[in-house]
Amino acid sequence: EAGVAQSPRYKIIEKRQSVAFWCNPISGHATLYWYQQILGQGPKLLIQFQNNGVVDDSQLPKDRFSAERLKGVDSTLKIQPAKLEDSAVYLCASSLTDLQGTNTEAFFGQGTRLTVV
Amino acid sequence: EDKVVQSPLSLVVHEGDTVTLNCSYEVTNFRSLLWYKQEKKAPTFLFMLTSSGIEKKSGRLSSILDKKELFSILNITATQTGDSAVYLCAVEKAGGYQKVTFGIGTKLQVIP
Numbered sequence: 465e466a467g468v469a470q471s472p473r474y475k476i477i478e479k480r481q482s483v484a485f486w487c488n489p490i491s492g493h494a495t496l497y498w499y500q501q502i503l504g505q506g507p508k509l510l511i512q513f514q515n516n517g518v519v520d521d522s523q524l525p526k527d528r529f530s531a532e533r534l535k536g537v538d539s540t541l542k543i544q545p546a547k548l549e550d551s552a553v554y555l556c557a558s559s560l561t562d563l564q565g566t567n568t569e570a571f572f573g574q575g576t577r578l579t580v581v
Numbered sequence: 582e583d584k585v586v587q588s589p590l591s592l593v594v595h596e597g598d599t600v601t602l603n604c605s606y607e608v609t610n611f612r613s614l615l616w617y618k619q620e621k622k623a624p625t626f627l628f629m630l631t632s633s634g635i636e637k638k639s640g641r642l643s644s645i646l647d648k649k650e651l652f653s654i655l656n657i658t659a660t661q662t663g664d665s666a667v668y669l670c671a672v673e674k675a676g677g678y679q680k681v682t683f684g685i686g687t688k689l690q691v692i693p
Contacts, residue, residue, distance in 0.1 A: 497681075506585070506669055506683030507624070520680055553622055569615060569629050570681070575622035 466490065468573035470556050476579045482544040485576045489537065489558030497570060498531055498541050499555040507555055513539065514561070546580045553577050583608040585684035587670050593690045598660050602687045604670030605652040612675035614646055614653050619667040619686065627655070627668075660691045 469488040477483050489496050494515050499507035510529065512520040516536040524531070528547070533539040543550055557570040584607040594600055606614065613631045617624035628637045630646035630653060637644050641660075646653045657664055667686040674680045 499683075504685070506671075506685045508683070509681060512680070555623070566612075569626045571626065572617075572623040577622070 468556055468558055468571055470554075470573035470576055472576055473574065474577050474579075476581060477546055479548055479580050480545040482542065483546055483578060484540050484542045485554050485556075485578075487539045487541070487556030487573060489539070489556070490571055492560065493558035493571075494536075494561045495559045495570075496533055496539050497557040497559075498539070499557065501553045501555055501575070503552070510541070543578075546578075548580050551578055551580045583672065583674070583680075583682040585670055585672055585682050587668075587684035587687050589687060590685065591688040591690070593692060594660055596661060596691055596693050598691075599656065599658045600660060600689060602655040602657075602668050602670075602689070603652060604654070604684060606670075606672045606682075607651065608672045608674055608682065610675045611648070611672060613673045615671045615673065615681070616644055616653070616655050617669040617671065619669055620665075624669055657689075660689075662691050662693060665689060665691045 471486050496513045498510045500510050501507040510524045511531045513533045516533045529543055531541045553575040555572050555575045557572045559570040560568045586605045588603045613629050615629050616627040628644045633648040641658045644655045667688050669683055669686045671681050671683040
């Protein structure tokens with residue numbers, strides 16, 4: 465079974481530039497998550513999608529971050545403009561929703577390491 | 582605010598040792614506690630615990646949850662160098678959506 469695919473693996477940009485990350489979840493997984501993991505910290509949930517709808521974006525800095533999952537499959541996360549403190553690994557994860565509507569454990573992609581200079 | 586606290590933050594052991602990693606939590610509408618192993622970038626799933634007192638085992642790893650005292654432990658017996666990683670604990674809330682809060686992780690280094 466193919467895992468969660470993310471690209472690019474690494475990205476270096478200057479502050480105030482824009483960047484976009486792409487995620488393709490495991491086939492059939494209705495729930496997709498974007499996490500930000502700053503060095504030395506645990507992953508922090510930025511946004512959670514159920515199919516193509518947003519169910520939680522309470523920790524997404526909406527003045528500069530945006531995400532979409534237009535057809536309920538692939539997703540993109542964008543930062544515009546980037547700040548130095550956005551340097552982190554951005555992890556995408558997906559999970560199944562069982563018959564009771566409960567999400568199972570999440571499977572993570574390899575992440576994108578973003579460095580803002 | 583939901584909180585997940587892991588201890589110790591880091592640990593160095595010799596191959597063959599047994600280690601116990603701790604995770605305590607405060608969360609409303611608890612649904613489950615999850616353990617992940619993170620070696621480079623992608624966390625890989627280890628266990629999901631929903632019921633108190635029921636041990637989950639996978640090879641040399643085991644974990645148990647105490648919902649009364651709000652903590653979980655992850656045990657690794659006969660450690661190997663391949664167990665070196667950051668071990669993340671996360672708690673999941675029930676409700677309209679299931680928000681997951683991660684701890685900072687325990688960095689385990691197993692030396693030969």
